[in-house]
Amino acid sequence: TAQRALARAHEDAVTTDGVRVPVLANVSTLADARESERFGADGVGLLRSEILYSSRVDAPSAEEQAAAYVEIARALGGRPVTIRTWDAGADKPLAFVPTGTPDNPAMALRGIRAMRLAEDVFAEQLRAVLLAARDADVRVMFPMVSSADDVTWARGVLDAVQRELGAGPVPVGIMVEVPVVALRAGDFAGIVDFASVGTNDLAQYAGAADRTDPDVGGLARQDDPAVLELIRLTCAGLPGVDVAVCGDLAGDTTQTATLLRLGVAELSASPTRIPEVKQAVRGVHRGELA
Ligand code: PEP
Ligand code: MG
Numbered sequence: 001t002a003q004r005a006l007a008r009a010h011e012d013a014v015t016t017d018g019v020r021v022p023v024l025a026n027v028s029t030l031a032d033a034r035e036s037e038r039f040g041a042d043g044v045g046l047l048r049s050e051i052l053y054s055s056r057v058d059a060p061s062a063e064e065q066a067a068a069y070v071e072i073a074r075a076l077g078g079r080p081v082t083i084r085t086w087d088a089g090a091d092k093p094l095a096f097v098p099t100g101t102p103d104n105p106a107m108a109l110r111g112i113r114a115m116r117l118a119e120d121v122f123a124e125q126l127r128a129v130l131l132a133a134r135d136a137d138v139r140v141m142f143p144m145v146s147s148a149d150d151v152t153w154a155r156g157v158l159d160a161v162q163r164e165l166g167a168g169p170v171p172v173g174i175m176v177e178v179p180v181v182a183l184r185a186g187d188f189a190g191i192v193d194f195a196s197v198g199t200n201d202l203a204q205y206a207g208a209a210d211r212t213d214p215d216v217g218g219l220a221r222q223d224d225p226a227v228l229e230l231i232r233l234t235c236a237g238l239p240g241v242d243v244a245v246c247g248d249l250a251g252d253t254t255q256t257a258t259l260l261r262l263g264v265a266e267l268s269a270s271p272t273r274i275p276e277v278k279q280a281v282r283g284v285h286r287g288e289l290a
Contacts, residue, residue, distance in 0.1 A: 005279035009040030013281035021260065021281045024082070024268040026246060028052055030068070033075040036271035040278065043079035045196065045268020046141070046246040047072065049125070050086050050094050059096040059121050065128035073136030080137045082173070082196070082268075083129050085122065085154075087111045087143035091212050097121060106201075106210055111144025111175075116153060126158050130167040139171035141196060146178040148187045155191065175246070177201035182230035185237025192241060196268065197234055199247025203227050222249040228258060235263030236290075244268055256280035263289050 014020050024045030025036030029052060033044065052068065053060055060068075073081045088097035089110030097118055102108030115122040129140045142154050151174060158172065173194035176182050179202065188195065199222040204211040206227055207220030221227070227249075235243045244250075244266035245259055251269035253276055259267070260281070269277050 001279075002276065005275035008282075009275040009278065011040075011278070012042075013278035015260065015281060016283070016285045017287065019260070019286050022266045023274050023278045023281065024080075024244075024246075024266065025076075025271045025274060026268055027072065027271065030072055030075060032271060033072040036274065037076050039271045039274040041076060041079070041271060041274050043076055043137075044072065044081040045244055045266060047081055047083045048087065048092075049084055050088055050092050054092070054094065057095045059124060060128075062124050062127035062131055065125065066131035069128065069132035069138060070135045073132070073138065078137060080139060081132075082139045082141050083132070084141045084143050084175070085112070085125050085129075086115065088114050089144075106204065106212075112142045112150045112154060113144060113146070116150070119157060122154075123157050123161055126161045127165065129170060130161060130165050133167065133170050139173060139194070141173040141175060141194075143175045143198070144177055144201070145174040145181055147180075148191060151188065151191050175201075176230075176234050176243075177205065179206050179230060182234045182237075185234045187237075189238055189241065192238075194242045194244065195234060195238060196244040196246045196266075197231050197264075199227060199231075199245060199249040202230060202247065203249075206230060222247060223252065223255055228255075228262065231259065231264065232262045242266055251277060253277060253280035257284045257286075260284050260286045261289075 022042040025041035026046040028048040088094035089099035090105040099109040171193040175198045177198040203220040203222045209216040209220035242265040246268035250267040251273035
């Protein structure tokens with residue numbers, strides 16, 4: 001069975017009722033990108049840019065980043081690459097993004113929240129995304145969004161950089177990781193082109209269990225019915241918007257049918273999980289969405 005999945009890794013994943021489900025990869029390095037191509041990824045659903053540059057003291061220039069993003073896109077044969085902007089803070093510190101010394105790092109400055117206090121660093125990364133878009137199919141995604149205002153702010157910075165470069169638009173998405181966003185997904189209709197549910201963090205916040213704490217991390221299960229309900233609400237609140245799942249839940253083939261029936265349109269998993277996730281999709285009858 002694992003053998004059969006591997007043999008079909010480069011074929012599209014289509015449900016028994018004819019719904020094609022892109023299965024993309026979560027990658028942090030060029031090596032990951034190459035591996036994901038070998039495992040049949042339909043693109044990159046989550047590029048963890050902060051891991052790519054985790055050893056850097058100073059922020060990489062837009063040109064340097066763009067070259068790296070284009071190289072990753074080429075490794076995927078030109079398939080789409082979803083660049084997550086710096087998700088600095090908590091479990092993913094970055095030397096060039098200040099996040100303070102909070103008592104509760106997961107609840108403190110992280111991702112887009114930290115960017116709002118470091119606009120220059122953020123603008124430089126968006127410049128990189130737009131430069132990369134000249135040579136690759138890229139989209140941009142903001143982590144740790146907790147309000148529509150976060151998106152409005154980020155889009156404002158993106159618009160300014162776009163004008164400065166005379167660049168065209170790129171698809172803009174958010175990660176759904178904070179429960180209030182899932183509960184109020186409709187507030188994001190019209191301001192996002194796509195959304196991707198980060199179930200690693202969504203489970204952590206929904207279950208109030210620090211993912212890095214061995215004593216409680218296991219309490220927050222990603223397949224908990226409450227987490228699945230938050231995914232359902234995300235899909236229901238954003239009709240016409242593609243909702244992906246990119247947390248570890250996307251690689252759990254016991255949940256593939258459930259996710260597709262809730263309205264999830266795309267899955268993004270660790271490279272080695274892709275063949276089996278595609279195979280799981282092929283066994284699902286999704287049916288009409290509610
Ligand atoms: C997530 O939170 O589910 C996610 C995909 O992002 P990360 O694991 O990098 O925080
Ligand atoms: Mg996350």
